Each structure stands twice: as structure tokens, then as C-alpha cells.
Amino acid sequence: MQNKAAISAKELTKHFGSRKAVQHVSFDIKQGEIFSLLGTNGAGKTTTIKMLCCLLKPTSGNAQIMGNPINQGTMKIKRIIGVSPQETAIAGHLNTRENLILMGGVHGLSQKESKKKAHQLMDLMELEDRRDQARKLSGGLQRRLSIAMALMSDPQILFLDEPTLGLDPHARKSVWNYIEKLKGEKTILLTTHYLEEADSLADRIAIMNKSKIIEMGTSSELKKKYNTRQTLNIKTNNITTKEIEMLQQKGMDVLQTPSGIEITGNNPDFYTLVDILRSGNVKIEAIHMPEPTLDDVFIQLTGKEAQP
């Protein structure tokens, strides 16, 4: 893996009339890195990708793809990128193989090369060589085809806008496996609403909210930074309001759950907790402290759940 930036965005900004879709977005993505853009609906992820793949002209700011500025001579960039748009973009009257060969053709591959590559990709993405026209395939298969189409030209840089949208868990897993295989080999910018996807695939994550990047780092950095509030689940069936009140008096945030209590707080004091529970003869059946997740970070930063 080299350390040179494959994608470098500087103060990218896009306004649609008075609507500010993207504001002052800057980041560097190293070659071979998988970088994930997270954000609520309308945060500006797709618009950012569209500027980077030369579909939209930025209102201000600039970006470079492998050293080529996006606002001059876009042909050089278009030769080295592959894009899987947020919408499933396929030719409905062509079958799977024909769709792939078409993408090879528009990238200047010979018929023979296209056929070979199409064959490989159909194997990898578990796409059957069906004669059916693509419009008759299930949504999930169309989606996989749409991703495979982005890979036909063997691009150095891959933009995947919500690649696993609408896939069943099995298909999602197989797309993840495939992206995993590309790790280190291709530079990938991926947007998703599935945080576990970003968590397991991405080397680094940027969180966008209301057109701006509000946080950026590796998954563990983000979790460390934002998960100071821990949650503790205690399974018990004989706790009374007396103990709960005593815990609350000690400044703990206590919530009664069907199986016992849930305590949230900044480093709750274990000794005090155990003392209080013991004093009331509360029988502790189990204690569980869940690992912090990216969801927690996301909710804290944006005030919203990621999955719509």
C-alpha cells in the first residue's frame, strides 16, 4: 500500500440555488484505502461523490483524483474510476452478460476482453448467466449487477454509493466479502447507512451531517472518542424501587427493563453499585456490558439513527 493520496478533496462545496448540499468538505484518501462516508439522508454524500466523479461541477473548492484536478480534463479521471450509483442503473432490456459487456465496450475494452471480464465478475458476484432481461431480475440481483458493472473496467478507484441497499443479509455478506478482497488493491469510497458495513470494511470513516463533515477517523478512534458513556445491563428479578432510588441518588442514570435494570453513565462506580444492590439483597443473575458500537457514535453526532 502506498501513502500517496488517491483522492484529495479540498473545501469542496456545492450549492443548488439557495440549498447548500455540500459545504467545505476536505479529506485525503490514500491509495488502496477504503474510506466510508456516513450520514443521514440528505447529508450530502451522493453530491460529494458526484463532484468527485466529474458529474457535477463544484460551486467552490477543488479535488484531485490520482493527481488530476476534477475541474479540468475530466477524461483522464473517467478512465480510471468505476462508479456504482445510488440508484440501480442498468439497461433493462439487456441480460446480465450484455450489461457487463456494454460497460467493457464503453471503456474501450475489446469484445474478447469484455467477455472474459464479464465471466469473472459473474462468478465473483454470484450472478447467474441468465438469458432473462435485467429488468426481470429481482431487485437484489439487479443491485449486484449494478456493482459488477462498475468493476468491468478494472478501475483503480471505485465509488460505491450505498452498494448494499436492498440486499438480503446473505447477498450483503457476499458483497462485503468481495469488497474485502479488493482492500489494498483499489481505492474505494463507499457510502452506506449500514454502520456495521463501514465498521467492518472501512479503514477510515467520515461522518457527514447537514452538508459538512463533522468527524473523521478510524472506527476505533471514533468509538473511543464518543463512547465515554457506558451502558451496563444487570439481570435480576428482585430489585425494588428503593435500590433504584438509591442508585439514582448516587448520580446513576437507571432504567428499569423487563429483565432487570440498565445503567448508563460516565464510568459508573462499581463498588457503590454492588454495595447498594447487596444492601437490598438483590440477586444478580448476570451482568453485561455491551461493546460500544458505531451506531452510538453516529447517534451522538447526528442525533439520529443511521438506518432510515
Place this chain on the structure above:
Amino acid sequence: MKTLSLSSRNFKEIYRDPLTISLGLALPVLLMILFSSIFKRAQVEIFSPTLLTPGVLIFSFSFIIMFSSVLISKDKENSFLTRLFTTPLKPSHFILAYMLPYIPFALTQTLICILTGVFLGADFQNILPVLGIFFLISFTCICMGVTLGALLSVNQVSAVGSLLITVISLFSGAWMDLHMVGGLFETIGYALPFAHAIDAAKILLRGGETTGIMKNLFPVIAYTVVFFFTAILSFRKTIKRG
């Protein structure tokens, strides 16, 4: 090669759509048979096979406007074009790829109508220059389709396309002699290229002189050139908008 890849996709998209085939290729044959049977009974001259053929053919070209504009606007709407805009295709590749496949389609329409005409007893003269006129008008229709498809949404295109088919049907003089109707009808009809093309084709097919069609040829060529440029400009605009 790149143009060929995309145009062969567009070609398949046309020929795999049963509606395109039935409206574009089967309907004109049906109309020819229908009107010539009227001619047999009532001897209305404009429905004689020789004079009927240009009208039916040019009316069937009007469907090309609908087909090509719907194809482009659908490709826009489902992001297929957006995807293609991220590939190294140039504007000229796109424009050619969306126009070329309709040329064999228009030629097939022409061939079918002429053969049906001959079968029904037409006696065609000057067939080569007439083919030239048909080509110009069909190319104008292709360019109109590309223009509309690039500028409008699928819904808008369906509405405008149907309207245009009706306008062409009424004002081209395919089913009636515009001079006989006169008035505003005639004025509008001759402000458009279709009536001119039909008149010119009728003159030539009946064995008239090429010099007799010059006043008709000029508007046909002018419209072809104008719509060729609007097609290029509007498609470029679509590319710019991403």
C-alpha cells in the same frame, strides 16, 4: 468502438420492445391496407396506393420521435445515463449512439411501406430521390426525439410525444389535402416540414420533375439542420447537468 457498444445496446433496446415493433412497423402496414380498401370502394384519390404511401410513412416516422425521446428520458430517470457519464464516452459518442440505431429502423419502415404500396398496386417513379426526402424527414424525427428526450422527463416526453404524433397526423396532410382544408390548418401545416415532404414525395412518385419540388425541399432541409443542432445542444446540456 465505444459508440458501437452503446448504439448496439440502444438497437437491442428498440428491437426487444414489442410496442416499438408493433407501432413502428406493423401499424403502417395496417393503415396502408385499410386506406387502400377505402380507395377501392370510394376512389378517393389521395388514398390511392401511390399517394397514400408517403403520408403513412411520414406518419409512422412520427413514432420515432416518441421512441427515441422515451429511451433517453428513461435512461436519464433511472440513472443509466448518469452511470455512462462517468465513463470515458464523449458527447459525440452519446449523440451518435442514440441516433444511429433509428436509421436502420426508419429504413425498415420505408422499405415495408414501399413494398406494401407496390403490393397494393402502386406505380412508383423517381424512387431514389424520394428515398432521400424520406431519409431527411426520418432524421429530423430522430433529432426531435433526442432533443425532447434530453430536455424532458419521461412523463413530459409521453405527453409531448403523443401531442406531436397527433399534430403530425393532422397537419402533415397524410389523410387529407391541406389545400382543400385551407385557412389556419393549411398555414400551420406548411409551417412544418411534414406536409412539404409529403407533397414533394407525391410529386416525384407520380413522375413529376425534380425542379417542381424545390420550394418543398428547402423547409425540409432547414428543419433537419435546425433539429440536428438542437439535438446536439440539448444533449450536451444534459451531460453538463450530470
